[in-house]
Amino acid sequence: MxxxxxxxxxxxxxxxxxxxxxxxxxxxxxxxxxxxxxxxxxxxxxxxxxxxxxxxxxxxxxxxxxxxxxxxxxxxxxxxxxxxxxxxxxxxxxxxxxxxxxxxxxxxxxxxxQLSNAPRGFSFQLDGPLDMRMDQGQESSAADIIRTGTVDQLRDIFRRFGEEPYAGSIARAIVAARSQKTITTTRELADLILSLTPPAKSHRRLHPATRVFQALRIAVNExxxxxxxxxxxxxxxxxxxxxxxxxxxxxxxxxxxxxxxxxxxxxxxxxxxxxxxxxxxxxxxxxxxxxxxxxxxxxxxxxxxxxxxxxxxxxxx
Ligand SMILES: C[S@@+](CC[C@H](N)C(=O)[O-])C[C@H]1O[C@@H](n2cnc3c(N)ncnc32)[C@H](O)[C@@H]1O
Missing domain, CATH: 3.40.50.150 (Vaccinia Virus protein VP39)
Structure with a gap:
């Protein structure tokens, strides 16, 4: 929606x-x-x-x-x-x-x-395609990075652009999960990150997917x-x-x-x-x-x- x-x-x-x-x-x-x-x-x-x-x-x-x-x-x-x-x-x-x-x-x-428009794929709170392109004419989207990035590349993006402390484990989980099924939506990615978060940390003020979504957006749009x-x-x-x-x-x-x-x-x-x-x-x-x-x-x-x-x-x- x-x-x-x-x-x-x-x-x-x-x-x-x-x-x-x-x-x-x-x-x-x-x-x-x-x-x-x-x-x-x-x-x-x-x-x-x-x-x-x-x-x-x-x-x-x-x-x-x-x-x-x-x-x-x-x-x-x-x-x-x-x-x-x-x-x-x-x-x-x-x-x-x-x-x-x-x-x-x-x-x-x-x-x-942009944030409140689910089809643009910027928000982990709305279900939409993993897009995140500010310029809709640009070729590569967040889904391309999630589909093709190696563990090292994904970890680097999450660390550099999201300062995500669990960058390595999230990158490994994405690469393992996509061998079963392609990750194409914001909900799938947010749920995957949530599933890796220890219950004690999942209720913090910052949603566990915040940093990864910020990092992907920065990478997609350079x-x-x-x-x-x-x-x-x-x-x-x-x-x-x-x-x-x-x-x-x-x-x-x-x-x-x-x-x-x-x-x-x-x-x-x-x-x-x-x-x-x-x-x-x-x-x-x-x-x-x-x-x-x-x-x-x-x-x-x-x-x-x-x-x-x-x-x-x-x-x-
Ligand atoms: C926070 S909003 C600006 C809101 C605006 N000041 C207002 O009061 O309505 C940022 C806008 O900058 C655009 N933007 C971000 N990076 C850009 C870039 N590299 N080149 C051109 N526009 C960009 C986004 O598409 C977005 O529409």
Missing amino acids: SVEMKHVPVLLTETLKYLNVSRFRERDGVFVDATFGGGGHSMAILDQTGQGLRLIAIDRDRAASQRAISLSQRYGERFTLLQGNFADLSQLLDEVQVKGIDALLLDLGLSSY ELQALVAVLEAGLSCLNQGGRLVVISYHSLEDRIVKRMFRQWSASCSCPPDFPVCTCGKVPQVRRLTGKVVVPQVDEIERNPRSRSAKLRAVERL
Whole structure:
């Protein structure tokens, strides 16, 4: 069963503040929302900026175009949706003849539309095909990884992308189980993982399949490579004074963002034992969020999906 629910934008007030939206009430500019989803952040940006602000939205998911129709009707030429992977940011902007941008927003992960849609196969709580492709045009799905991965490959995926402590035993169980019957659905995989979990651990807050499902999703969509690529491309597209805001939902993503922001803002990359700086490095950004920004308790109560969100922001120098 699928329950189509509305996606509530996370950390909306904080996002608008760090994107410096109020600066664009009067002046022209170009913003990129590279994770359009349900368009919640895009709509708020367009509502709070003037006629001279153009917003380019990007999403890998082909279903996003349906949700973009109402924005096109409401905002006309101020709004454009591009279907594609944000890893290809520079090429996507070339397509619409945009050179420099004033803001880039990345609200990573999945929208409620994707999570609550059983046929997309992202949720272990709904029964559906083991798909997990964000871009429905992509060839390989989670079922392909589960069908063809060796024990070593599966263990590596569960460990690296899910930090799953039982990665080895789950990988071995999958390979043993599929010799009897192909695993094709989310329910089959979730039940198999549950059957390996000692009863004392199966009632914990985190469902035993959570980490494996996260790992598979990251592997299918090559999410961490895409994140590194869009951060690098974003830095080179941002105009001076332009803002980059990233909302991440798990530690693998947040670590990448934190590390890259730290490197970009550093004024020296010499080894720590050098007596004087010889690298001549110039900082490329100023960090706007010394401490990571997280949702307030009332936001988490209103929207439990926001509970793991972490926002970091920089300004291009
Ligand atoms: C959390 S949702 C964004 C929700 C949106 N901010 C809103 O308020 O409605 C993340 C979206 O980013 C998209 N996405 C994730 N990785 C992507 C990538 N590499 N390229 C383009 N879109 C991506 C997903 O398909 C999903 O629709």
